[in-house]
Amino acid sequence: MQKRIRILIITRNLPPLLGGMERLNWHMAAELAKYADAHIVSPRGSAALKPEAVDVDEVPLAPLWRFIAVAAWRAIRVAREWRPDIILAGSGLTAPIAAVTAKASGARSVAYVHGLDVSIASLLYRLLWLPFLRRVDRIIANSHATADLTRDIGVAAERIAIVHPGVDLPAAAPHPSLVDAFRQRYGLGNRRFLLSVGRLTQRKGLREFVVEVLPRVVEQHPDVLLVIIGDVPVHALKAAAQSPADIQEAANRAGVGTNIRFLGPIIDRDLLASAYRAAAVHVFPVRHIAGDPEGFGMVAVEAAAYGLPTVAYATGGVIDAVADGYSGHLVPVGQPVVFAECIHRLLDEPLSEAGLYQHAKQFAWPAFGRALTQEIEGLCSASRR
Structure with a gap:
């Protein structure tokens, strides 16, 4: 019987922290x-929510320097005792720890990168972190756009692989009673609404959306709402936020203040599923900001799994997450009129739910796990030769 590979994962992004990276790292381990x-x-608190078959060593989350120092010490200690084959960084942030731990224990090092952790403009990060990203044995990128960014910092193309993030596929659509209860809970009535899900950062572009796009949508569909699920980021690499107050003020000035509703963060999966099911269109008006890319766009795939199409600007890894004309529409960056027209089209002529589900199915977490395992097994096999 072949011995199972041992993988030591080092990450600062796990539940109970909220966000796409946290979900991805949890599923990566699972x-x-x-x-x-x-x-x-x-970080501390993650053991209570860990995947069942995984052991966890907890370290302080903050401040960042303390997390890095204690995580490195703990990782080296675990590696020397446990003798893993692979040290896997859950993001570029922990790549230095993975590289140092691998060297100290004779393991191979891998980093899964998300976009911002490769391109962030911080001089300190670029001086101290990027050399370690160039040094790890294998980089696994979440999209073609992130792979391009990784090549731009000097990583050879043959050391880069692409494994798209995954999505939870619902066993069944939420029962209509749950969808009705969601509408009642948040006072949405029977109004059709556009949905935004995610952290409220400058990159997500909601303030620009309510000024440039939403008035054009409301002009043709006066009763439509923009429902926003999410909040400002905490403990992020680059937490440039657009607060609810900022977005609301911009909407008020644009004359659509009454067409916007903030629900805050929602972590209950049934509630979130009901939100996807109740919505008419998922909007993803991501901005193209140098040094702050959208690495993939998991939320667009998640929306498709519930039969909800996405309209998004075609930037970064969003291009990998949205199949234009099949799971939604990709709009050239800087064309809000076209963005509004695509929303009108979907409000009037919804896409096939079967097609949306099939698009999401190719990104299911088991497919992610198989692809990631193949890359790691390939690295282990190469090291044995």
């Missing part, structure tokens, strides 16, 4: 544990 023995070094 899926890898199907094929390998997995152990995580992660």
Whole structure:
């Protein structure tokens, strides 16, 4: 019987922290544990919500310097005792720890990168972190756009692979009674609404959307709402935020202040599923900002899994997440009129729910886990030769 690969994962992004990276790292550990023995070094509080088959060593989350120092010490200690085959950084932030731990224990190093962790403009980060990203044995990027960014910092193309993030596929659509209860809970009545889900950062572009696009939508559909699920980021690499107050003020000035509704963060999966099911269109007006890319766009795939199409600007990894004309529409950056026209089209002529589900199915977490495992097994096989 072949010995199972041992993988030590080091990450600062796990539940109970909220966000796409946190969900991805949780599923990364859960899926890898199907094929390998997995152990995580992660912040305090994560052990209570860890995947069942994974062991966790907790370290302080903040301040950042303390997390890095304690996580490195703990990772080296675990690696020397446990002897993993692979040290896997859950993002570029922990790549230095992975590289140092791998060298100290004779393992191979891998970093899964998301976009911002490669291109962030911080001089300190670029001086101290990027050399380690160039040094790890394998970079796995979440999209073609992130892979391009990784090549731009000097990583050879043959050391880069692409494994798209995954999505939870619903066993069934939320029962209509749950969708009705969601509408009642948040006072949405029977109004059709556009949905935005995610952290309220400058990159997500909601303030610009309510000024440039929403008035054009309201002009043709006066009763439509923009429902926003999410809040300002905490503990992020680059937490440039657009607060609810900023977005609301911009909407008021644009004359659509009564067409916007903030629900705050929603972590209950049934509630979020009901939100996707109740909405008419998912909007993803991501801005193209140098040094702050959208690495993929998991929320667009998640929306498709519930039969909800996306309209998004075609930038960064969003191009990998949205199949134009099939799971929604990709709009050239800087064309809000076209963005509004695509929303009108979907409000009047919805896309096939079967097609939307099929698009999401190719990104299911088991597919992510198999692809990630293949990359890691390939690295292990190469090191044995």
